[in-house]
Amino acid sequence: MRTGNEPLTARSPLRMRFWLSLWGLLWAVGGTLAFAFAGRVGWAVACGVFGIVVVTDLIIVIRHIRQGPHFQPGRDVPPYEPPRHH
Numbered sequence: 001m002r003t004g005n006e007p008l009t010a011r012s013p014l015r016m017r018f019w020l021s022l023w024g025l026l027w028a029v030g031g032t033l034a035f036a037f038a039g040r041v042g043w044a045v046a047c048g049v050f051g052i053v054v055v056t057d058l059i060i061v062i063r064h065i066r067q068g069p070h071f072q073p074g075r076d077v078p079p080y081e082p083p084r085h086h
Contacts (some may be wrong), residue, residue: 024054030034 028051035044 014061014065018065019059021054021058021061025051025058028054 028047031047033050035047075082
């Protein structure tokens with residue numbers, strides 16, 4: 001159902017972000033190990049830094065999921081109306 005104010009009331013697909021972050025973490029760890037064993041230190045460091053970014057995103061996503069429906073409402077909850085400033 002479109003209300004016309006979706007950019008203001010958009011919801012983040014947290015569960016999809018969770019699974020994509022896990023997929024990214026798998027690749028980051030794999031890349032770090034593969035490049036480290038291949039002697040490509042620069043690429044191993046780059047993959048390690050990417051892994052740190054992914055872990056940070058995972059922590060934020062899990063925190064928001066655990067905070068409940070205010071941050072991740074179900075499909076049956078209509079979007080929140082933006083605050084009206086007078």
